[in-house]
Amino acid sequence: MNSTNQLQNNSLTNSWLKLGILSLGFAGLYSIILVVLRTPQLSSFFPNPHIFKSALIIHVNLSVLIWLLSVTASVWGGETSLRGEANPRRGNLMKQYKISEIATFSTFARNDVFRLYPKLAFLATLLIAISPIAGHNPVMNNYIPMLENIVFIVGLSLFGVTLLLYAINILYFFDWTNLNSLVNFTVLSTIIMFILSFFCFGWSYNGLQNLIQIIPIEIEFYYELLFWSGGHLLQFIYTQILIFIWVSLFRELIARELKFQKFYLFLLYLNFIFGILTLFGHIFYDIIDGAFKVFYTNHMKYLGGIAPVLCLIGMGVELVWVFVIPRLDREIQTKYQNNVIDLAVKPRDDTVTINDRVIKTILLCSITLFLLGGLIAMNITGINVVIPAHYHGSIVGISIACMGFSYLGIGRYQRHCERLKRAWQSHEVIQKLPRLPRRYFVPPRNDNIINFTFYLLTFGQILHILGLAFAGGYGVMRKDPNSVMPMSAKLLMVMMGGGGFIAIVGGLMFVYICVKVMFFKSIKLAHE
Incomplete structure (x- = not known):
């Protein structure tokens, strides 16, 4: 299995990561409005009732849909060979009919075509971010809330179609020879599920079009x-x-x-199969049938968390297997063999590097929030703010993992620039190479700051979601900042608002760190 650093192996991956980080930055700005409107005594700053819903819609789409799919697209690009000619895989009948030139745009340079996708996606993201200026007509729904204006709809459609074409192109050049690789199967399975999600959208659209011919339905x-x-x-x-x-x-x-690599691969297959089962909702139920929604609710409730929880159990067992058991063996040998230790069974030195501490921080924060969101989900009993508390916990746990993935990807720039810097300082190389532009150099990473950033974000989110969860017990309704609350609920919502502000600061710190390195790469050389 390739390491995380190897995933960031081409500029295509970095382009998608840049897009994702920018979408997080835009979402962070909108989240300020949300926290202010949810915090008692501050909501009077925004008297327009549509502002909350509009800000919520943009925030959700940027911080979940655009951000997580951008990271997913970066994994697709990083693990697919984009070198060589654009030849279809062996046995592809399309080659005989020259359709490949249409399907893959091979009349252009192959890399240029793939780099076009993140640029189009950035344009779509920008349209979504500025869409409230075209008018406030929010339509709340789960997963992809909508603003009923042309700018938002064009932006959302452009992003979806761009990513769909990109997925099809990646699938066309996919290496099918090694599906036992965790990386390869992750790429293949997520692409298939993404394409099938469009089939679900189309299936639902067709059913709704037939339905509205019979009876009118509300836009929500x-x-x-x-x-x-x-x-x-x-x-x-x-x-x-x-x-x-x-x-x-x-x-x-x-x-x-990894000792349990086959187990982790099994979990990816298992989660993929669970995802594919969503198609059965369309097969067995009519879209207007109440059982249609219940099927998907139960599907997510009972199957959504199985694979991640088993993954955590597997990693915990492997951690014990790799470190605890050899350490016990070493202690036994030390006690009964006069301190003569067999180096073959000696575990890794207890001294950890800075990078180890960053990875520990990322895993700890991500796992904590994901599990907290799952625990809160068990206490959902109505339509109140316990629901967003659960969703914030789980989705931010996923988001922090993606943030860590993105941040560690910057290590590729670091190592490359360190090599260039050493070469620049070599007298012999200076005589042979032209002067390198400043954009090839980046400042050294400050891992203490990034650790603090992740802990700050996690602490703020814990306060935020616990405030929401406990306030939900007092009947505070979701998606309604103007609902009447008792004093205890107001105090909890103040706690929610304070945690939200802390989380926003942590999130914007992360965006600032990544943007500074990825977009404004510079370092002061000794001789300048």
Whole structure:
């Protein structure tokens, strides 16, 4: 299995990561409005009732849909060979009919075509971010809330179609010879699930079009059903990426080959199969049937968390297997063999590197929030703010894992620039090479700051979701900042607001660190 650093092996991966980080930055700005409107005594700053819902819609789409799918796209690009000619895989009949030139745009330079996708996706993200200026007509629904204006719809459609074409192109050049690789199967399974999510959207759209010919339905109910099945499938894509990133980071943490790699591969297959089961909702139920929504709710409730929890159990057992058992063996040998230790069974030195501490921080924060979100889900009893508390916990746990994946990807720039810096300082190389532009150099990473950033974000989110969860027990309704609350609930919502502000600061710190390195790469050379 390749390491996380190897995933960041081409500029295509970095382009998608840049897009994801920018979307997080935009989402962070909108989250300020959300926290202010949810915090008592501060909501009067925004008297327009549509501002909360509009900000919530943009925040959700940027911080979940755009961000997580951008990271997913970066995994696709990083693990697919984009070198050589654009030849279809062996046995592809399309080659005989010259359709490959249409399907893959091979009339252009292959790399240029692939780099076009993140640029189009960035344009789509920008349209979504600025769409409230075209008018506030929010339509709330789960998974993909909508603003009913042309700018938002064009932006969302452009992003979806761009990523769909990119997925099809990646699938076309995919290496099918090694599906026992964790990386390869993650890429293949997430691409298939993403394409199938569009089938679900189309299936739902067709059913709704037939339905509205018979009876009129409200626009909120229309979009809720339109995105219900496909949105569920997207959650399994996020879970698949989460498992892959956890295992990738865990392998770097223990600095050795995984003993349970086949088990982790089995979990990826299992989660993939669970995701594919979403299609049965369309097969067995009509979209207007109440059992249609219940099927997907139960599907997520009973199957959504199985693979990630088993993954955590597997990593825990492997951690004991790799470190605790050899350490006990060493203690036994020390006690009964006069302190003569067999070096063959000596575990890794207890001294950890800075990078180890960063990975530990990422895993600890991600796992803590993900499990906390799952525990809160067990206490959902109505339509109140316990629901967003659960969702914030689980989805931010996934998001922190993706943030860690993105941050460690910057290590590629670091190592490359360190090599260039050493070469620059070599007198012989200076005589042979032209002066290198400043953009090839980046400042050294400050891992203490990034550790603090992740802990700050996690602490703020814990306060945020616990405030929401306990306030839900007092009947505070979701998606309604103006609901009447008792004093105890108000205090909890103040706690929620304070935690939200702390989390926003942590998130924006992360965005600042990554943007500074990825977009403004410079370092002061000794001779300048």
